[in-house]
Amino acid sequence: MVMRQFLIITLLILIYFPANAQLENDHYLAGLAGLHRKEFKQAVSEFNKAIELESNRYHFYLKRGEAYFWLGEYLKAKNDFNEASRLERYSGSLGLAMTYAKIGDKDPALRHLEDHLGSPFRVSEKKIKLNKAFESIENSRKWVELWKKRWYNSFEELEQEVDFLIKTGQYPEAQDLIEVYISKYPEKAEAYAIKGRISYNRGKMQEAINNFTEAIFLDPGNPGFQKSRAEVYMKAGNLIMAVKDISNALGYDPSMFDLYITRAGLYHQMDAADKALDDLTRYLDYFPADDEALRLCGKIYIDQEKYYSALECFSINVENHPENPESFIDRADAYVLTGTYKYAIRDYGMALDLEPADPETWLNRGLAYIKTGDHKNACYNFIRAARLNSREGGRLYKEYCE
Numbered sequence: 001m002v003m004r005q006f007l008i009i010t011l012l013i014l015i016y017f018p019a020n021a022q023l024e025n026d027h028y029l030a031g032l033a034g035l036h037r038k039e040f041k042q043a044v045s046e047f048n049k050a051i052e053l054e055s056n057r058y059h060f061y062l063k064r065g066e067a068y069f070w071l072g073e074y075l076k077a078k079n080d081f082n083e084a085s086r087l088e089r090y091s092g093s094l095g096l097a098m099t100y101a102k103i104g105d106k107d108p109a110l111r112h113l114e115d116h117l118g119s120p121f122r123v124s125e126k127k128i129k130l131n132k133a134f135e136s137i138e139n140s141r142k143w144v145e146l147w148k149k150r151w152y153n154s155f156e157e158l159e160q161e162v163d164f165l166i167k168t169g170q171y172p173e174a175q176d177l178i179e180v181y182i183s184k185y186p187e188k189a190e191a192y193a194i195k196g197r198i199s200y201n202r203g204k205m206q207e208a209i210n211n212f213t214e215a216i217f218l219d220p221g222n223p224g225f226q227k228s229r230a231e232v233y234m235k236a237g238n239l240i241m242a243v244k245d246i247s248n249a250l251g252y253d254p255s256m257f258d259l260y261i262t263r264a265g266l267y268h269q270m271d272a273a274d275k276a277l278d279d280l281t282r283y284l285d286y287f288p289a290d291d292e293a294l295r296l297c298g299k300i301y302i303d304q305e306k307y308y309s310a311l312e313c314f315s316i317n318v319e320n321h322p323e324n325p326e327s328f329i330d331r332a333d334a335y336v337l338t339g340t341y342k343y344a345i346r347d348y349g350m351a352l353d354l355e356p357a358d359p360e361t362w363l364n365r366g367l368a369y370i371k372t373g374d375h376k377n378a379c380y381n382f383i384r385a386a387r388l389n390s391r392e393g394g395r396l397y398k399e400y401c402e
Contacts, residue, residue, distance in 0.1 A: 001205050025254070027053070031063060031253045032093040036068075043067040047389065058087035065095050076100050090119035100132035105135045110146060124160060125152065150209035151340045155181070155188065162194055171202050189218035193225055196232070205236040223249035223256060231263075239266050255284060261293050289320040298330055318347075325351040329361060336364070340372045359388035365397065375400055 011244035027050040034043030043353035048063035050057070065080030077099050081092030093116035105193075113134075118120055128134070137143050152160070158181055165174035175198050182191050196211035212229035220223065230245035246263045249256055260283040267276035280297050286401035287293065294317040314331035321327045332347035348365035352358070366381030385393025 020352065028060060029255055030286065032308065035063065035067060037287065040067045050245055056087060058084040062092055062095065065092065068100055069095065070394050074103050090115050091121055094123065095118060101134050101137050104136055108141060109137055111141050114146060117277065122151065129209065149384065166197060171198055174198050187218060189215045189222065192218065193228060193281045196228060200232055205232055207235060208232045223253060227256065227259065239270055242266055257283060264296060267301055268296065273304055276300055283378040291317055291321050291324065295330060298334065302334065302337065307334055310334045313327040325354040336368060341368045344368045357388060359390035363379065363390055363393050369401065
């Protein structure tokens, strides 16, 4: 299976990236995945390789600086954030502000934060104020003075207000605000995307699709709009269009890792098992311990009646997530399909140790005992299931035990 995964990954890389950019992009993506997994040393190693291949990409330094920051290597982090800003002005300002704040150097922290707030890279006020890196300076007089100045434009302020209204379920108020804005600025793609979010939350799927379509028309290079419309298509049951939008989004930004597993799930529903497994293989190359991906991998193999391949996926899940009863249940179910009932009984037992109040697991272990001819233990399991309100447990107890 490892060799098969390697071959599929190699093929997918060749498809996704031009030959000259293949390694560079893949190292960068691997570095981003390392950040997501919080494996910061591995992330640094991958970003090093990306920078060796091409040293003029500011975002390579930005992300390596982030990895160094989380490793507590603040001097290296500062160097990378400074290099990022040298290549793209102010791109590293927020990282520099965080780093200086973390080491207690307030004045340069606030100076770089001010640079960030005045730049096109600025993030929302909420995101900055919730950033724990700034805990050491957030009660200072200069911090308070900094926030007295208006940093955000009218649309950014509107966006924050509408976001609050959506989260609190005040959809008519949110709708009114965005409609007024669109009447003044009808070419603002982000405004239609916000309108799409409101429609989606109100359950108006066609309206949401129309709004995201307008946003994509005005800004076709924004993968976030494609991702959002895909979510609406999924909710509306249009799997083909959802897959198309996800594919377009990944074409613009292959680091949207969650979309690989989402598309794999859609392919699974569409009975396109090979395509689903290709996406899962790519995702698992970056996130080899992801329980959702491994479960889906196993279930796809079961649908194909490739039970031993399913067991490989489920066994990895058991190894990585021994605290999760579903990991053992999945593998036990696969063992039943292979006729290895003793192993199934063992795994159902492990699941019951973790979650003893699950009647379905008691029931299934009882059925596995029946297959081994052990009616005494089967009856014990059926009665336990029945006591947990399983009608099937009661029926099987009467059939085999009375």
